[in-house]
Amino acid sequence: MYFLVMKMRSSRNILPLLSTMIQRTCKFSALPELTKDRYPNVKRGNYSQIDTKHLNFFKDLLGETRVITDENECLGYNTDWIKANRGYSRCVLKPKSTDEVAAILKFCNENLLAVCPQGGNTGLVGGSVPVFDEIVLSTSLMNRIISLDETSGVLTCEAGCILENLEKYLDEHRLIMPLDLGAKGSCQIGGNVSTNAGGLRLLRYGNLQGTVLGLEAVTANGQILDCMxxxxxxxxxxxxxxxxxxxxxxxxxxxxxxxxxxxxxxxVNLAFLGLESFDKILMVFKRCKHELGEILSSCEAIDADSLAATTDNLNLKSPLEKFPFYMVIETHGSDNGHDEEKLNRFLSSLMEDGTVEDGIATNEPSKMNAVWQLRERITEGLIHDGYVFKYDLSLPLENFYSLVGIMKERVGKDAVRVSGYGHVGDGNVHLNVAVKEFSADVLNKIEPFIYEYTSKLRGSISAEHGIGFRKTKYMHYSKSKEAIDLMKSIKKMMDPKGILNPYKVLPQ
Structure with a gap:
């Protein structure tokens, strides 16, 4: 194992950032207002309201303990983890099998009861929580690993399996999940698939549309579709x-x-680099592709304000002093001696020509984990600033960071922090505007401008988080009318009564 600290070209000493000893009080601990009140233009559909007859059916099917009706118990299922959206469902169902899911959906379809499917509830666009009083159908108890073919590497499991648990299981068989997310300790594979989650290593292993070989799903009328x-x-x-x-x-x-x-x-080797400009990030990425090639697994960009959200708010320590920008570069290979030499040679050349000011490289698991924590916990850190307007965009690489500066000018002193970070390897930027509390005035300064700007660059308004509730009316910035109309036709055919996750994904 090694931990290499490379000398800077400038005369500054290498010092870690001094984290505050006392974590800031989280200003965002209170419940958000109800989604229906925050977004009054969205009206409840003509769905039935749950009654005693409905509850009795669910209790007969699942038993008393898997039908949750207590208001306090329902609260966690009604509120997303960044506390940006809140519904008021009075019923959470927890099936253990596909047959139970089928029976639930068949009954809900016949009785015109709206349903909100929910996995680990780690979504960031309001797609996993009710908007009004939809029944929450949680897959958390459907968590069996069914089989693993060690020759082909194909894992078969239920939708409620937590991503990190799958990683631990596969580790025993010298395999890995092709998906890695900061939320892996809570998110479920069914939710990952349903949102086509991207993650930290899409650059190497691709997205779920390529790695999911088959699935089983239950349609709105309770029909089980076996595509396994x-x-x-x-x-x-x-x-x-x-x-x-x-x-x-x-x-x-x-x-x-x-x-x-x-x-x-x-x-596995990892480098954490400090740079003076975003242009130099692009230079490093271009050279990564040519000089690291087949072993490159991840290439992440972080600006100073994003890193400060973890060091200041979460008391994490950075191994580098302050820089305007940082990069995390990871390699996966089969020969550590070869990979270590290749990475060191690459990093040395970056230092020698001044592209990178400072950096560290390591293959010690604890040190790699410490660096990844700085990247993976940014969203958690930002929440401590107050309310966070989060945006997940795909942009041409030359425009990857442009919106951060533009948004700082538009929002001005209304923001506690405006920052950007993300997967530079696939052009996916996460732009964040943190404010003390939710403000409709700030929202109007951001939207729809941010989507208009993205559309002009032929980018995507959603790179990996999905559309959920928050982006439905902006779908036209990324998809043509004809494409949206076709999606609506498919929805109408498969869910004619519109009971599945209403108010989400498609424009109303």
Whole structure:
């Protein structure tokens, strides 16, 4: 193992950032106002209200303990984890099997009861919590690992399996999940698939549309659709699985998944770099692709304000002093000696020509984890500033960071912090505007401008978080009218009564 601290070209000493000893009081601990009050233009659909007859059916099906009606117990299912959206569901159902899900949806469809599918509730666009009083259908008890083919690397499991638990299971078999997220300790694979989550290593392993080989889903009328192929190649007719990957539970509820899992790398190395400009980040990334090539697994960009959210608010320590920008570069390979030498040679050349001011490189697990914590916990850190307007955009790389400066000018002193970070390897920027508390005036300064700007650059208004509730009326900035109309037709065909995750994904 090694931990290399590279000398800076400037005369500044290498000192860690001094974190505040007392974490700021989280100004955002109070419950948010109800979504229906914050966004009064959205009206409740003509759905039935749950009554004693409905509850009795669910209790007969699931038993008393898996039907939650206590207001306090329901609260966690009604509120998203960044406390930006809150519904008022009075019923949470926790099935343990696909058959139970099918029976629930069939009954809800017949009785015109709206349903909000929910996995780990780690979503960031309001897609996983009710808008009004929809029944929450939680997959948390559907958490069995069904099988693993160690030869092909295909894992088959239920939708409620937590991503980190799958990682630990696969580690015992020298395999890894192709998906890695900061929320892996809570998020569920069914939710990941339903939102087509991207994550930290999409650059190396691709997105879920490529690694999910098959799935099982239950449609709105309770029909079980078995698309559980475990084959890498299956070219028979329409690829129906893709209807459910990324549709956010609006077409059906994913209950099982088969996923291709790559071999666990024998060598993992990581570098954390300090840079003076975003232009230099682009220079480093371009050279990464050419000089690290086949071992490059992740390339992340972080600005100073994003890093400060973790060091100041969460008391994490940075191994570098303050810089305007930082990069996290990770490699996966099979020969540590080869990879270490290749990475060191690459980093040395960056230092020698002044592209990078300072940096560290390591393959010690504890030190790599400490660096990843600085990146993965940014959202958690930002919440301590107050309310966070979060945006997840795909932009051409030359424009990747441009919105941060523009938004600082538009919002001005109304913001506690405006910052940007994300997956520079795939052009996905996470832009954040933190304010003391939610403000409609600030929201109007940001939206729809941010989506108009993205559209002019032919970017995407959602790179990996999905559309959820928050972005439905802005879908046209990324999709044509014809495309939206076709999506609406598919929704109408598969869910004619509109009971599945209403008010989400498609424009009303």
């Amino acid at each position: 192929s475990t084959l890498k190649k299956d070219n028979t007719g329409f690829h129906l699985k893709h209807l459910f990957i990324g549709s956010e539970g609006s077409l059906g509820l994913v209950t099982k998944v088969s996923i291709q899992c790559p071999p666990k790398p024998k060598a």
